[in-house]
Amino acid sequence: MTRDLPIPFGKQVVLKNGMTIHYHEAGEASAGAGPVVFLHGSGPGASGYSNFKGNFPVFAESGLHVIVPDLPGYGLSSKPEDAAYILEFFVDALHQFLKTIGVTRCTLVGNSLGGAIAIRYALDHPADVTGLVLMAPGGVEDRETYFRMEGIQKMVTLFTGRQLDRANMRALMTLLVHDPAIVTDALLGERMGVCEEQPTTVLSTMRVPNMTDRLHEIACPVLGFWGTEDMFNPVSGAMKLMEHCRDARMLLVNRCGHWVMVEHRDTFNRMCLDFLFDLKRAR
Numbered sequence: 001m002t003r004d005l006p007i008p009f010g011k012q013v014v015l016k017n018g019m020t021i022h023y024h025e026a027g028e029a030s031a032g033a034g035p036v037v038f039l040h041g042s043g044p045g046a047s048g049y050s051n052f053k054g055n056f057p058v059f060a061e062s063g064l065h066v067i068v069p070d071l072p073g074y075g076l077s078s079k080p081e082d083a084a085y086i087l088e089f090f091v092d093a094l095h096q097f098l099k100t101i102g103v104t105r106c107t108l109v110g111n112s113l114g115g116a117i118a119i120r121y122a123l124d125h126p127a128d129v130t131g132l133v134l135m136a137p138g139g140v141e142d143r144e145t146y147f148r149m150e151g152i153q154k155m156v157t158l159f160t161g162r163q164l165d166r167a168n169m170r171a172l173m174t175l176l177v178h179d180p181a182i183v184t185d186a187l188l189g190e191r192m193g194v195c196e197e198q199p200t201t202v203l204s205t206m207r208v209p210n211m212t213d214r215l216h217e218i219a220c221p222v223l224g225f226w227g228t229e230d231m232f233n234p235v236s237g238a239m240k241l242m243e244h245c246r247d248a249r250m251l252l253v254n255r256c257g258h259w260v261m262v263e264h265r266d267t268f269n270r271m272c273l274d275f276l277f278d279l280k281r282a283r
Contacts, residue, residue, distance in 0.1 A: 006193020007049040007075060010068075015096045022076035023069040023097075024049055027060035034105035034130065035065040036276060037098070039114030040074065041258075042138075042206065043176070044159045044198065045169070045191030047075030051111065054265045055272075062273050067106075069097055071114070073202040074194065081199040086207040087139070090117045091124060104128060107276060111135035111261060112233060116208045119218070123211070126219050131279045133272055135225045135260045139211045140237040151175040151231035151258065160200045166192060175231045177257045215244035222248040223275045225268060227256030 010024035040051040048068035070077040110118035115137020
């Protein structure tokens with residue numbers, strides 16, 4: 001890598017379909033429940049590092065093995081223009097990625113689109129998932145409901161219309177959070193650098209089904225977070241997880257938008273570590 005990169009370079013692998021997946025890895029691998037795999041959301045310029053840089057190092061320092069991939073179309077991973085960015089595409093890519101790097105069991109931590117991928121992965125590969133941490137996940141409402149949200153409407157309009165200059169990116173990202181001070185120049189740089197290389201099909205072809213009627217099939221424990229001021233995914237989804245999952249606990253956070261793990265980092269990290277070490281002790 002000789003060109004300037006918007007985010008730090010980690011590792012990369014090539015999948016059997018030819019796509020390259022970039023990822024960060026930290027902590028020591030151990031037997032049992034497997035690593036903690038972080039799955040980021042779908043916003044323009046998103047990457048695993050940008051979403052979780054305040055979280056995964058803390059998990060690793062606490063003794064956990066963590067893996068933070070960039071989904072196809074995002075970060076420093078391949079961005080095929082001819083792909084249909086539907087949920088099955090992401091789940092298949094994640095499955096290929098984990099098998100390529102030798103991961104057979106893991107805990108999934110996902111926000112927004114990453115949360116939807118985590119849910120579907122746990123449904124499709126239940127023996128491979130020991131636990132789920134979900135932050136305002138997609139996949140629990142119909143598409144029309146999401147498209148009534150202010151954040152989703154603005155994101156699609158600006159990105160598919162190629163109107164995401166720095167000012168518009170700042171305005172969009174401000175909708176993600178309660179406190180606009182979180183949207184720093186450094187964060188904008190991370191996002192703009194990735195966004196400039198993303199095809200519009202990343203959002204225009206995206207389809208995520210409503211999986212509410214299958215939540216009861218999730219066999220593993222679930223820890224959920226939702227900001228009450230979320231402008232992208234309606235907070236009513238929190239009760240769907242509580243009502244339908246077999247083993248779920250949920251934290252609703254006021255003065256918080258779509259990014260619980262960023263806006264309330266210390267609380268998120270502490271609760272996740274308690275949950276994850278409980279999972280390890282249970283095995």
